[in-house]
Amino acid sequence: MRSPRPYSPQAGPGAQSLTERRKAATQLDIARAACELFAAHGPDGTTAEDIAHRAGVALRTFYRYFRNKQEAVAPLLAGGGDEWRALLAEEHPGTPLSEALERAVTRSLTGPVAVAEGLEWTRGLLRASVDDPALRAVWYRVNQDSEEDLAPILTRLAGPTADPLRIRLLAAAATDAIRVSLEVWSTTDAPASGPGSPAELAVRSLRELTRGMSILSGS
Incomplete structure (x- = not known):
């Protein structure tokens, strides 16, 4: 994001x-x-x-x-994506990508700043975007930017021989897992942490969207 x-x-x-x-x-x-x-x-x-x-x-x-x-709201919407990519970039090359992705997603969506500020603001903006096409366009652009910035990080973690197509597919799946989870969460009154939280939904979505991707196992 x-x-x-x-x-x-x-x-x-x-x-x-x-x-x-x-x-x-x-x-x-x-x-x-x-x-x-x-x-x-x-x-x-x-x-x-x-x-x-x-x-x-x-x-x-x-x-x-x-x-x-x-x-004007783009900086707030992009903040979470910036954070989770920075956390993912801290992972060591060779770490199983599934573990690295889930760890970074969980850390970014359960951090004190995200829970106290970022997530609730994001929920409000996503609710407002339902009736505002221009606001939705900002949200989609922020996610597209995040996906493009994610690919080089995944390439470094996967190694220089990684298939560029698989890297792009994984970047798209990981970005959409978070995007969809936040959109679903924003329609509810679930808390920012615990059951039904963005972190829980994002990990579930990530597993669903990446199931069977050979790049996660290094093959």
């Missing part, structure tokens, strides 16, 4: 510059404001001006980062 993300930027050689961190922080402030207003008034009852005012930025700043009000 690439929606700025509600997680801390990574340290190390690939860490963001101060300017990039400030930009990401501003985007996230705008995204949170948009989410709060969508929850209170719906997308139709919210304007870009409303979001900019709630976020404490000028309208021109809003449009510097986002084309429209629906696009």
Whole structure:
């Protein structure tokens, strides 16, 4: 799921510059404001001006980062996907892919930030998207971006001889497992953890969608 993300930027050689961190922080402030207003008034009852005012930025700043009000929530929607791919990237090459995927998915969907903030915001946005095609389009684009970013990580874990087609299929299956689980969970009042939670649904979906994939066993 690439929606700025509600997680801390990574340290190390690939860490963001101060300017990039400030930009990401501003985007996230705008995204949170948009989410709060969508929850209170719906997308139709919210304007870009409303979001900019709630976020404490000028309208021109809003449009510097986002084309429209629906696009403003992309950083929140993408945050979970960023997190789970980062966790998957920590796995060692040669680790059975089924284990690595389930571990990363579970960790990302049960982390304190995800449970306290990210998942409930995602549920609200997915509910709002039912009657808003533009908001649904943002959700689908975020998932497509996440799938494309996932493939190189899977390739590294599977090894250089892995079949590119199987890698792409696994990336699609893993991304859809999380996407569908969040969509189903958003239609319920199930908690963010425990039975019926996104983590439980995602692992179930991942097993269903990847059952029989030879790449998971290394063959």
